[in-house]
Amino acid sequence: MTSAAESRARRPRRPEWAGRNYSLLTAAAVVTNLGSHGALIAAAFAVIETGGDGGDVGLVAAARTLPLVLFLLIGGAVADRLPRHRVMVAANALNVVSQGAFAVLVLAGEPQLWQMMLLTALGGTGQAFFSPAAEGMLLSTVSGEQASRAFAVFRMAMQGAAVGGAALGGAMVAAIGPGWVLAADAAAFAVAASLRSFLDVGHIPPREPGGGLLADLREGWREFTGRPWLWAVVVQFSVANAVVAAAEAVYGPLVARDHLGGAGPWGLALGCFGAGTVAGALLMTRWKPRRLLLAGTLCVFPLALPSAALAVPVPVAALCAVMFVTGVTLEVFGVSWMTALHQEIPEDKLSRVAAYDWFGSVALVPLATALAGPAEEGLGRTNALWGCAALVVVVTAAALCVPDVRNLRRTSTPVAKGAPGADNGSADAERPVGGLG
Structure with a gap:
C-alpha cells in the first residue's frame, strides 16, 4: 500500500512563488473581472433601456472616471498608511453597495439618469482606493527570481477572466436583462472581499508614524x-x-x-x-x-x-x-x-x-x-x-x-527596499x- 507520505510526495506542488496570498489575490481578481466586465455592458444597456442615448451612456461612464481621477492619489497614500487588505475589503464593500443598489433600481423600474450616475460614481470611488492598494499588495507578495513569471500568470488569469466576463455578461444581458447582471457583479465583489479578508500582511513591516496625509503625498x-x-x-x-x-x-x-x-x-x-x-x-x-x-x-x-x-x-x-x-x-x-x-x-x-x-x-x-x-x-x-x-x-x-x-x-533579487544608501x-x-x- 502507498503510505500517506508517499502520496503527499507525489501530489503536484504549487510553485514557490504561488503562495497563499498570491493564490487569494489571483482568485479574487478572477472573480471581480468576471463580474465587472459584464457589468460594464449591463450598465450601458440599462441606460439605453430607459430611453437614454449615446450621450447618456457617456455621462454614466464619465461619472465613474471622474472620482477615479480625483481620489486615486489619496487612495494610494491611504493604502501605504493602513493595512492594504483592509483598504481593499472596504473598497469592495462600497462596490457591493453601489452595484447592488444599481441592480435594485434597474429591476424595480426605470432608474433616473442622475441615480445611475451617482451609483456609478460610488463605484469609481471604490476603485480609486482599491487599485493602488491591490497593486501594492501584489507587488509586496511576490519575491525572488520568478517574480515576473508570477506577474505574468496573474495577468493571464485576470485578462482571461475579463474576456470571459465580457462574453458572459453580454449573453446574460440578452437572456435575463441588465439588472440581474449588475446583481451578479455585486455578488462577485462580495465573494472577492471575503477572499481578500484572509490575506496575511505579517510580512509587511509596520508603518512608521508619518507627518499626515499631505506629507505622505509629498513623499510619494x-x-x-x-x-x-x-x-x-x-x-x-x-x-x-x-x-x-x-x-x-x-x-x-x-x-x-x-x-x-x-x-x-x-x-x-x-x-x-x-x-x-x-x-x-x-x-x-x-x-x-x-x-x-x-x-x-x-x-x-x-x-x-x-x-x-x-x-x-x-x-x-x-x-x-x-x-x-x-x-x-x-x-x-x-x-x-x-x-x-x-x-x-x-x-x-x-x-x-x-x-x-x-x-x-x-x-x-x-x-x-x-x-x-x-x-x-x-x-x-x-x-x-x-x-x-x-x-x-x-x-x-x-x-x-x-x-x-x-x-x-x-x-536576480529586488533592490534593497528603502535601505539606507541603497541605490533604489x-x-x-x-x-x-x-x-x-
Whole structure:
C-alpha cells in the first residue's frame, strides 16, 4: 500500500512563488473581472433601456472616471498608511453597495439618469482606493527570481477572466436583462472581499508614524519624480491611453457601423485583442528580457496599429489580426512594467507610486473622449485616427530617449527596499542579472 507520505510526495506542488496570498489575490481578481466586465455592458444597456442615448451612456461612464481621477492619489497614500487588505475589503464593500443598489433600481423600474450616475460614481470611488492598494499588495507578495513569471500568470488569469466576463455578461444581458447582471457583479465583489479578508500582511513591516496625509503625498511625489524611467513611462501612457481610448470608444464603433458590418465584427475585434493579452501573458511566463523597459517600451509601438487600421479601414480579418498582435505586445509591456516596479520601488511606497501610475493612465481619458467628436468634425475621422496613431508613436519614441528607460536591467533579487544608501532608482548601475530566458 502507498503510505500517506508517499502520496503527499507525489501530489503536484504549487510553485514557490504561488503562495497563499498570491493564490487569494489571483482568485479574487478572477472573480471581480468576471463580474465587472459584464457589468460594464449591463450598465450601458440599462441606460439605453430607459430611453437614454449615446450621450447618456457617456455621462454614466464619465461619472465613474471622474472620482477615479480625483481620489486615486489619496487612495494610494491611504493604502501605504493602513493595512492594504483592509483598504481593499472596504473598497469592495462600497462596490457591493453601489452595484447592488444599481441592480435594485434597474429591476424595480426605470432608474433616473442622475441615480445611475451617482451609483456609478460610488463605484469609481471604490476603485480609486482599491487599485493602488491591490497593486501594492501584489507587488509586496511576490519575491525572488520568478517574480515576473508570477506577474505574468496573474495577468493571464485576470485578462482571461475579463474576456470571459465580457462574453458572459453580454449573453446574460440578452437572456435575463441588465439588472440581474449588475446583481451578479455585486455578488462577485462580495465573494472577492471575503477572499481578500484572509490575506496575511505579517510580512509587511509596520508603518512608521508619518507627518499626515499631505506629507505622505509629498513623499510619494518625490519618489515618483526622482526616477526618470518612472515618470517618463507614466507620461507616455497618459497620452497613449487617452488617444487609444478615443479611437476605440468613439471612432471604432463608427467605423464598424459604416465599413465593417456593425457591432458584431467590432465585438469580434475587441475579443481578439483580449485573446492577445492572454497570449502575451503566457509568453511572458517564459521570456525574461534583460532590459525590462527597453523591451516593454518597444512593444508599445504596435499600440498605434489599431488606429491606423481603422483609418484605412482594413477588412475585418486584418483588423482582428492587428488587435491580437496589439494585445500580445501590450501585455509584454504590462508584465515588464510590474516587474520593474517590484524591483525598484521601496515596499512602503508601492501603493503611492501605483496611484501616480494609475492617475497618469486615466487622467486624460475623459478629455480625449470628449474632444474626439470635435476633432472628427474639424479634421475628419480618417485624419483624426491617423493623428491618434502618430501620437502613440511620438510619445513612445520620446520615452525611449530617456536613458533610464533604455538601461534599466533585471536583477536576480529586488533592490534593497528603502535601505539606507541603497541605490533604489538608478537604472544605469550595473547589477547582477539572473534567471534570464
